[in-house]
Amino acid sequence: MISAKYVISVLFVALALMGCRPQPDKESHSNTLEVYSGWARPGTAGGNSAVYLTIYNGSGATDTLQKVTTGAAATASIHESYKADGLSGMRAAGNQPIAPETTLELKPGGLHIMLMDLKKPLSAGDTIGVQLQFKTAGGIQFEVPVRAP
Amino acid sequence: MASLKNFTGHLLLFAIALLLISGCEEPDVIHNLGNKSNILVNQQGDTVRFPADFRGQHLVIGFIYTHCPDICPVTTANMKQAYSQLKDTADVEFVGISFDPARDTPAVLRQYMHNFKLPADHFTMLTGDSASVESVLRRMGVEAAISYRDTTAEGTVNYFMKHTDRISIMDIRGRVRFEYPGSVVPPEHLVEDLNKLR
Numbered sequence: 001m002i003s004a005k006y007v008i009s010v011l012f013v014a015l016a017l018m019g020c021r022p023q024p025d026k027e028s029h030s031n032t033l034e035v036y037s038g039w040a041r042p043g044t045a046g047g048n049s050a051v052y053l054t055i056y057n058g059s060g061a062t063d064t065l066q067k068v069t070t071g072a073a074a075t076a077s078i079h080e081s082y083k084a085d086g087l088s089g090m091r092a093a094g095n096q097p098i099a100p101e102t103t104l105e106l107k108p109g110g111l112h113i114m115l116m117d118l119k120k121p122l123s124a125g126d127t128i129g130v131q132l133q134f135k136t137a138g139g140i141q142f143e144v145p146v147r148a149p
Numbered sequence: 150m151a152s153l154k155n156f157t158g159h160l161l162l163f164a165i166a167l168l169l170i171s172g173c174e175e176p177d178v179i180h181n182l183g184n185k186s187n188i189l190v191n192q193q194g195d196t197v198r199f200p201a202d203f204r205g206q207h208l209v210i211g212f213i214y215t216h217c218p219d220i221c222p223v224t225t226a227n228m229k230q231a232y233s234q235l236k237d238t239a240d241v242e243f244v245g246i247s248f249d250p251a252r253d254t255p256a257v258l259r260q261y262m263h264n265f266k267l268p269a270d271h272f273t274m275l276t277g278d279s280a281s282v283e284s285v286l287r288r289m290g291v292e293a294a295i296s297y298r299d300t301t302a303e304g305t306v307n308y309f310m311k312h313t314d315r316i317s318i319m320d321i322r323g324r325v326r327f328e329y330p331g332s333v334v335p336p337e338h339l340v341e342d343l344n345k346l347r
Contacts, residue, residue, distance in 0.1 A: 042264035074303045
């Protein structure tokens with residue numbers, strides 16, 4: 001006969017485990033925004049590269065990604081890849097509003113941070129610093145690894 | 150004896166029918182470059198007659214430009230993954246053709262191969278003079294054009310291109326038999342179709 005004490009203990013452990021959710025791989029924190037899963041592509045000096053990452057807006061209000069800067073390149077800006085008339089291309093994407101409790105994902109084939117005119121080669125294993133500027137949250141600085149595909 | 154003769158006859162007819170049907174399933178020739186080559190240059194600066202210098206090999210051909218930070222690296226990655234999935238690579242060469250010969254010099258292509266860790270014994274990057282590159286693109290049904298220009302804070306003018314997103318498979322006779330959206334195709338599809346030709 002299974003004792004009530006045993007059943008209650010099992011239930012308690014089960015409830016405690018249900019409260020454990022896998023946390024995203026966070027690289028940077030602010031009170032309102034979480035930036036994580038960032039990585040950059042290799043590139044040659046003078047060439048271009050791309051940075052990908054995920055931004056979660058945990059605040060109660062919309063915030064807007066306005067600007068990106070990095071010491072690794074002369075210019076960083078938000079771009080998006082697109083397909084039109086059977087051709088693939090890229091264009092500037094402008095400010096990105098992020099509604100509360102939603103995620104903005106910058107990933108291959110879509111939105112990404114374009115780095116232009118790299119100041120030095122980026123090789124797999126390197127790390128670069130990137131600063132995101134938000135309308136409300138201000139600046140968030142984080143490091144991303146360079147990964148070969 | 151007569152029935153054995155009939156059976157043999159029917160078996161022969163069946164075998165001929167099977168052969169005919171299997172022949173009908175061969176992939177179509179999409180573009181035939183086997184009758185004429187263009188002069189291009191590889192990442193070492195050597196002259197290459199394309200596709201004549203690769204006769205006897207199956208080619209997996211991706212179209213890229215090195216200033217493309219998003220789509221083209223995915224195309225390259227798909228080619229590299231297909232290479233790693235092949236059990237036998239003896240008769241296969243992976244070729245990247247740049248549609249930006251103005252900036253993609255042999256030295257730049259060498260660096261691109263280094264950045265993406267592409268093995269030099271099975272990967273070749275090609276560039277050349279504009280006319281030759283444009284001819285190859287035209288013959289393979291690939292389009293590329295400057296889409297817009299941007300200027301960095303230091304005043305460097307950068308341009309971006311819109312282009313066909315393409316990986317092609319060419320047989321040993323210089324004929325394109327398969328085409329795919331290069332940044333989207335699962336590498337295992339490349340391997341599967343390549344093996345149909347081998």
